[in-house]
Amino acid sequence: MTGANLVARLTRRSRSNFYYAFLALPRPRRDALYAVYAFCRTVDDIADLGAEQGTDPRVLREELERWRCEVARCYEPGPGPEHPGAGRLEFRIPREPLEAIIDGVAMDVAGVRYETADDLYPYCYRVASAVGLASIEIFGYTDRHARDYAVNLGIALQLTNIIRDVGADARSGRVYIPQDDLRAFGVAPDDLKAGRSNAEFLRLMEHQAARAHSFYRAAHDAFPRVDARSLVAAEIMGRIYHALLREIEDRRFPVLDERVTLPARRKIAIALRCWTSARLGAVA
Numbered sequence: 001m002t003g004a005n006l007v008a009r010l011t012r013r014s015r016s017n018f019y020y021a022f023l024a025l026p027r028p029r030r031d032a033l034y035a036v037y038a039f040c041r042t043v044d045d046i047a048d049l050g051a052e053q054g055t056d057p058r059v060l061r062e063e064l065e066r067w068r069c070e071v072a073r074c075y076e077p078g079p080g081p082e083h084p085g086a087g088r089l090e091f092r093i094p095r096e097p098l099e100a101i102i103d104g105v106a107m108d109v110a111g112v113r114y115e116t117a118d119d120l121y122p123y124c125y126r127v128a129s130a131v132g133l134a135s136i137e138i139f140g141y142t143d144r145h146a147r148d149y150a151v152n153l154g155i156a157l158q159l160t161n162i163i164r165d166v167g168a169d170a171r172s173g174r175v176y177i178p179q180d181d182l183r184a185f186g187v188a189p190d191d192l193k194a195g196r197s198n199a200e201f202l203r204l205m206e207h208q209a210a211r212a213h214s215f216y217r218a219a220h221d222a223f224p225r226v227d228a229r230s231l232v233a234a235e236i237m238g239r240i241y242h243a244l245l246r247e248i249e250d251r252r253f254p255v256l257d258e259r260v261t262l263p264a265r266r267k268i269a270i271a272l273r274c275w276t277s278a279r280l281g282a283v284a
Contacts, residue, residue, distance in 0.1 A: 129154030
């Protein structure tokens with residue numbers, strides 16, 4: 001199986017919200033985005049599977065270091081990368097965001113908890129904003145504000161992920177919600193793990209959602225209209241995730257015991273609206 005086929009199959013199999021955004025891209029750019037996303041999935045799975053199987057963290061760190069070496073082989077003279085997907089990472093992508101993604105996953109392996117929202121920010125930047133910074137190099141852009149847009153959108157998407165997965169993460173021993181927020185709203189990590197949905201939990205989640213909305217607004221304000229067509233895939237990602245956040249809010253945060261998703265038809269409708277707006281030179 002070629003590297004291109006491998007990463008495309010991995011991306012489709014994941015049924016990610018990102019898949020609908022990728023469909024808006026020309027084939028060469030789409031294949032490059034498949035490679036970035038497959039890299040993210042593969043590296044992230046090191047931490048996820050390690051947590052599920054109780055693998056020694058030293059083994060996980062060694063595996064992450066192997067991937068750091070794979071990234072280096074994409075950019076340095078000498079033998080190319082060994083993994084069939086890694087060789088697809090060279091398409092216009094700076095090295096730094098890929099290494100930042102590995103750094104973010106290493107934080108998961110270390111079991112880091114975050115005292116404040118400011119402490120959480122570097123993690124979100126590494127596992128999400130860095131993906132956006134890699135992606136916009138593939139999309140193409142002319143306005144430097146595209147980088148601010150990518151960073152803020154990445155934070156918004158990751159905060160949405162944290163809200164959506166709060167119950168499942170707590171049961172696997174991970175709590176991303178800042179500890180000072182938990183204390184302020186009277187919610188303990190054990191409450192999340194036990195699935196206790198009460199008034200305190202709902203207020204806590206409303207606070208987390210408000211923070212995510214602030215980053216969606218910041219991304220919208222930074223969006224470079226001149227690059228609307230080339231960044232349409234990013235807009236599709238953002239609109240789908242923002243709709244997911246609103247769906248979670250409308251349903252009063254049933255995130256302790258289920259994974260809230262949007263139906264495929266709604267994602268497709270969002271993608272078509274974004275694509276049409278970009279073609280017409282408008283931003284809704």
